[in-house]
Amino acid sequence: MASNGNGIGSGHEVHDFEFMSTVVPNGLSKINTKPVEMCKDDTTAPVKVTNIEQLHALQRKKASAPTTPRTATNPSTPKSMTPRSYVSEEDLHKQQMQSVSASLASLTRDQGPQVIKGEPGRKRSPPKSVVAPRIDISDSALKFTHVLYNLSPSELYEQAIKFEKGSFITSTGALATLSGAKTGRSPKDKRVVKEETSKHDLWWGKGSPNIEMDEETFLVNRERAVDYLNSLEKVFVNDQFLNWDPENRIKVRIISARAYHSLFMHNMCIRPTPEELEDFGTPDFTIYNAGQFPCNRYTHYMSSSTSIDLNLKRKEMVILGTQYAGEMKKGLFSLMHYLMPKRGILSLHSGCNMGKAGDVALFFGLSGTGKTTLSTDQNRQLIGDDEHCWSDNGVSNIEGGCYAKCIDLSAEKEPEIWNAIKFGTVLENVVFEEHYREVDYTDKSVTENTRAAYPIEFIPNVRLPCVGPHPKNVILLACDAFGVLPPVSRLTHAQTMYHFISGYTALVAGTVDGVKEPTATFSACFGAAFIMMHPTKYAAMLAEKMERYGATAWLVNTGWTGGSYGVGSRMKLAYTRKIIDAIHDGSLLNAKYVQTPIFNLSVPTEVNGVPSEVLEPQNAWSDKKLYNKTLKKLAGLFQKNFEVYADYKVGGDNNLTQKILEAGPVLQ
Numbered sequence: 001m002a003s004n005g006n007g008i009g010s011g012h013e014v015h016d017f018e019f020m021s022t023v024v025p026n027g028l029s030k031i032n033t034k035p036v037e038m039c040k041d042d043t044t045a046p047v048k049v050t051n052i053e054q055l056h057a058l059q060r061k062k063a064s065a066p067t068t069p070r071t072a073t074n075p076s077t078p079k080s081m082t083p084r085s086y087v088s089e090e091d092l093h094k095q096q097m098q099s100v101s102a103s104l105a106s107l108t109r110d111q112g113p114q115v116i117k118g119e120p121g122r123k124r125s126p127p128k129s130v131v132a133p134r135i136d137i138s139d140s141a142l143k144f145t146h147v148l149y150n151l152s153p154s155e156l157y158e159q160a161i162k163f164e165k166g167s168f169i170t171s172t173g174a175l176a177t178l179s180g181a182k183t184g185r186s187p188k189d190k191r192v193v194k195e196e197t198s199k200h201d202l203w204w205g206k207g208s209p210n211i212e213m214d215e216e217t218f219l220v221n222r223e224r225a226v227d228y229l230n231s232l233e234k235v236f237v238n239d240q241f242l243n244w245d246p247e248n249r250i251k252v253r254i255i256s257a258r259a260y261h262s263l264f265m266h267n268m269c270i271r272p273t274p275e276e277l278e279d280f281g282t283p284d285f286t287i288y289n290a291g292q293f294p295c296n297r298y299t300h301y302m303s304s305s306t307s308i309d310l311n312l313k314r315k316e317m318v319i320l321g322t323q324y325a326g327e328m329k330k331g332l333f334s335l336m337h338y339l340m341p342k343r344g345i346l347s348l349h350s351g352c353n354m355g356k357a358g359d360v361a362l363f364f365g366l367s368g369t370g371k372t373t374l375s376t377d378q379n380r381q382l383i384g385d386d387e388h389c390w391s392d393n394g395v396s397n398i399e400g401g402c403y404a405k406c407i408d409l410s411a412e413k414e415p416e417i418w419n420a421i422k423f424g425t426v427l428e429n430v431v432f433e434e435h436y437r438e439v440d441y442t443d444k445s446v447t448e449n450t451r452a453a454y455p456i457e458f459i460p461n462v463r464l465p466c467v468g469p470h471p472k473n474v475i476l477l478a479c480d481a482f483g484v485l486p487p488v489s490r491l492t493h494a495q496t497m498y499h500f501i502s503g504y505t506a507l508v509a510g511t512v513d514g515v516k517e518p519t520a521t522f523s524a525c526f527g528a529a530f531i532m533m534h535p536t537k538y539a540a541m542l543a544e545k546m547e548r549y550g551a552t553a554w555l556v557n558t559g560w561t562g563g564s565y566g567v568g569s570r571m572k573l574a575y576t577r578k579i580i581d582a583i584h585d586g587s588l589l590n591a592k593y594v595q596t597p598i599f600n601l602s603v604p605t606e607v608n609g610v611p612s613e614v615l616e617p618q619n620a621w622s623d624k625k626l627y628n629k630t631l632k633k634l635a636g637l638f639q640k641n642f643e644v645y646a647d648y649k650v651g652g653d654n655n656l657t658q659k660i661l662e663a664g665p666v667l668q
């Protein structure tokens, strides 16, 4: 073959063009090199911009604030009561920034900070209303603090990914992030200011979670947090609500340094509509989260570099030295445990859901006992997974989101939670595969307390607004590491009070910083870390409400069976679900019951779908002697724990205290 494929050597004198379009022997098709008319796309009009910046500006439409949806048909949906007068956008921004500036103000300097809405670095001149700083003030007042106000999840994703190391989008769209050195709450570092407006109402001393602090020291920490926040280029501000009961709604402001914290609270608190945000005004309570910055160990009361300080008089909370986002969630819960009972409303560390017949169930329990897992139920509407109020109007969720444990999460066992882990959800401290970003929920490398925070409407059968009628069933969850409590028993009212005040469980690893293995623990009202007043106050309110509205209480052991931790195994979730189903549908009320020794609990002999040998714990143990010994040991622990409550008067009534004591375990 003479040809090398380009016609060279063909002996012809050819035009360049023809030369390029001659037969191509190696199988490539011919290239049409004829000059063609300029391609004119006349199907769409050209973009009406003159430069690339204008083109990018076109991409974004006018913003509206993200909201928590409500069902329009529900009569309890709060409506704007008064017609609002028109405020220009500029005036609204000005008002908002004045309010944020007041929040961020130093208590010792006389000026600043000067705040600007929006990201730093944008070519934007300071608003006209901001006066040029005087020279006789400190440096911190010379700079502007940029405020990222109620950003949307998308904006917060971008902030996190651009600026926060350790932020990644997982294969299902969630935002994976790290909470830093702390992967659980630090209850020993929580301080409450002892001041005249609240000190007589609060519970102090042995057993109380309220470790005191004086007003002066609070201000030292507040100043430290405010200075830290103002030293940053930008801060995140969330203005949101607590409590779905419109009559008892609380306005909260959260000022934080991380997009992670802002998105977490966006998901966990109730999200205002744009109209509600316009009318927001001054918050009822403010959190200063300077979690990346430590407290000063030379400061009075400081026992570590972490300090979480609550001041009810100033209506403020300061966080230093921990980035664990649960501190904000549970700090607000403590606040509600003070504010609500003062209004005759019982605040509860409980999950809550409602059946088709309108039957409401409360799920009490300490961390890891199953509130989130069991209140998330495909057959029932979710009202909330962790924090509720019980008022004369019924129940209402305090929050706008859920905070689920993720360790060993599976699509089969917990499909609703699995599917809620998507775009918008914050995934804390999980481990994922590097390339596809698939999360390995079994991996405990960072912590066992891995968590997902998602807006409540990510659960398909949610009840919006998150309110319901008075509870029919009250389920006390205990994760019994000793494995001696029956999987389910029915409680008398006195027993309910006894077990509510006791708040028994085995702490499951991780949530409280430093706790790594299950150990027996008692926590009054199933949430001693969050109560502000004496436990009997809450217990008396619960007894009164249950009596008045005719609720039945149950004790459910979601912990060990067939032996203690290490020998036995955790109760199968499928069995617990069957037990809960039988409580909801009323069938368990009509079952045959036997009494257990020592704890004197009424145990059903049959539950649909649960093997009978599981129902009576001694049958599941191979070593009966050891069972009896362990049962007595646990009873002893209950009695010892209750000693401190024996002297208290519930609702001013000694007889009730006596009745409650008699409802506890009896050792022969």
Ligand SMILES: Nc1ncnc2c1ncn2[C@@H]1O[C@H](COP(=O)(O)OP(=O)(O)OP(=O)(O)O)[C@@H](O)[C@H]1O
Binding pocket: 365, 366, 367, 368, 369, 370, 371, 372, 373, 374, 385, 386, 403, 404, 405, 406, 407, 511, 558, 559, 570, 571, 572, 573, 574, 576
């Ligand atoms: N029989 C069972 N019943 C309930 N949960 C179980 C059971 N067996 C295993 N589990 C697991 O125990 C954990 C219960 O945690 P859950 O998130 O419901 O705790 P919680 O009570 O909501 O605590 P917190 O107040 O810390 O959020 C889940 O990881 C769940 O999968």
Ligand SMILES: O=C([O-])CC(=O)C(=O)O
Binding pocket: 184, 185, 326, 327, 330, 366, 367, 386, 403, 511
């Ligand atoms: O506070 C947390 O970290 C999680 C939680 O719900 C609890 O411990 O009850």
Ligand SMILES: [Ca+2]
Binding pocket: 371, 372, 373, 385, 386, 403, 404, 405
């Ligand atoms: Ca939970």
Ligand SMILES: [Mn+2]
Binding pocket: 349, 367, 386
């Ligand atoms: Mn909780």
